[in-house]
Every structure is written in structure tokens, then in C-alpha cells.
Amino acid sequence: MAATAIAVVRLRGLLAVIMLSGIYSLISAALLTTLDAVDVAMTEAAVGAGITTVLLLGTLTLTGADEARPSRPHRRLLPLAVVMVTGAFLVYGTLDMPDFGAADAPIHRHVAPRYIHETATEVGVPNIVTAVLAGYRGYDTMGETTVVFTAALGVLLLLGVERPRRRRKRGDEGKDS
Amino acid sequence: MKRNPIVREIGDFMLPAILMFALYVQFHGDYSPGGGFQAGVIFAAGIIVYSLIHGLERTQRILPPAAVRAGASIGLLVYAGVGFACLFLGGRFLDYNALLPHPEGPNNPHGQELGIFLVELGVGITVAAVMITIFYAFAGRRDDP
16 A cells, blocks of 8 residues: 555546555455444445446546656755644554554444443444444434535536537436336 | 547456445445445545546436436435424434334334434435536546636
8 A cells, every 4th residue: 555655646647646556445445344334334435446436537538647847855854744743643642542443442342332232222234344334323424415516516616517409408308218 | 538448448347346436335335334425435436437437427317417406405405404303303402212202121223223224324415416417527627718
């Protein structure tokens, strides 16, 4: 994964960059599968490796296929410092987190036991992920759906609804089928 | 890509399987990994594959952009509608127990199942429609002068 990420940063041919970012998503999907998060892996594979790549390729046909060389050399010290400090803070934050997979971590003691023990009787759906997502956390999922909907609204506002032209008529015929 | 016979044939061959798999993920989400979001994305990916093979115009004749846009809001309305249905049937918002009558105790697995099914359906419709809409918006610009 790290190798792909570095290659994405270094390469200037945008086609290769898009392909590599797709590969990156696929690798993270595989990683999530090994962590037993199959639902998330599915999403990652379909969205990250599939649709995002297609959208980026579509954008590539609108723009050029090569990244322009910066007209003057970047000042590298400030961005480097920002990244290092942020990274240091993140590492510092992980220091007092419980060990990976520890059974007594707070996340496993709060609501998770109830979900695991009671889903069968309270919801009766075998897939606990689905039960939590649509049942216990129904509000959150509705908010998420709204976010997705808003994303479409944003894209339509930015890129514009297709203007009515002659194709429109044939489009209306197709609506009946 | 339209010209390449291998891509076209393989794509046409795979397309029914992709769409079928999307429906499977959608309706089998209670029992196996997956759910509305994943199903919607897979369905949209299938449509995008079709569009890449057969061209945007032909895809939009089958799925007009206006209908897809309507689908995005319909899915959200289904979700919120289930919530309000629970409200009107005497429960709390999105309290699926109220969806079906349940004489035995506070738990109502059938109501829960129905609620989750409908809600996931709403999510699936919205996500698929939104993904296709975004794809249309990007791909449609190519035709513009």
C-alpha cells in the first residue's frame, strides 16, 4: 500500500496515477477483508476501485493526461513541517489507546455486547452489521443517505443539469419502457 | 471502447451477472454481507459499464437522467416515509416494531425485518441513482462544445 501511495505522489502521468489509486483501493479492500470487515471491503472495492476510477478517467478525457510541471520549485519545508507535526500528534494520540484487538477496550464494552447478544431476539436479522446499520442506528443511516443525496445535488449544481436539446424527445419515449 | 469486440462481448456477458449480484446483495443483506449502499453502488457500476460499452446516449435512452434524478429523491422519501409510518402507527420515528402488529412481548422481529428491508431498499435506490447521476454529469460534459 505504501509503495502504491508513494508512486501516486511521484508519478506525473495521470493515467498511471488513476490506475494506481484504483489498485490502492483494491489493496485496502483486501486488508479490510482480512480484518473481517466484509461489508466495508465490499464498499471500498466497488466505490474506490470501481466508480471512482471511472469518474477520474472521465475527468481525464476533459483535462490533459499529464500533470503540468510546477512553474517554480515548491517550497518544501513548510508543508513538510505541517505534515510531520500532524503526524506526530496522531501518533501521540494513539499512545494511550488500548492494544489492537484487546477485549476490554471501551469500544467493546459500551453498546457492542448488547448488539451482539440481543440482535437475535430484538431484531431477528442474522447479519448484525445490517441490524446495527438500519435498526439501532437508523437515524445515522438516514443522515448518511441524505448526505449522499446532497452530494448529487452539489454535483448537479456545479456541473449543471443537462440542457434540454433534441435528445430530450427520445429520452421521454424511453421513460415509458 | 465501443469498437473493441472483446470488451463489448465480455461486458455484455458480465452485465446481467453484475445487476443480478446487486439485487442479491440488496435483498440478501439481512443474511450475508452487504446491504443497500453496496447494492446501489454495484448496480450503478453495472450501468456505468453498459454506458462505457454502448455509449452514453443509448444508456440515457434506457435510463433517462430525469428519471434517475427522481429516483435519488424517491429512495430518500422511502426511508423517511418508513420513519413517519412508524410514527403514525403509534411508535417512535423509525421504530420498526410498530410496523406490524405484535401481540407477543416488546420484540417484533417481523416488523424489524420489514422496516430494515424497506429502509435498505430506500438506501439502495438513492445510492444507485446518485452514482448514476454523478456519472451522467461527468460523462455528459464530454459532448458539450
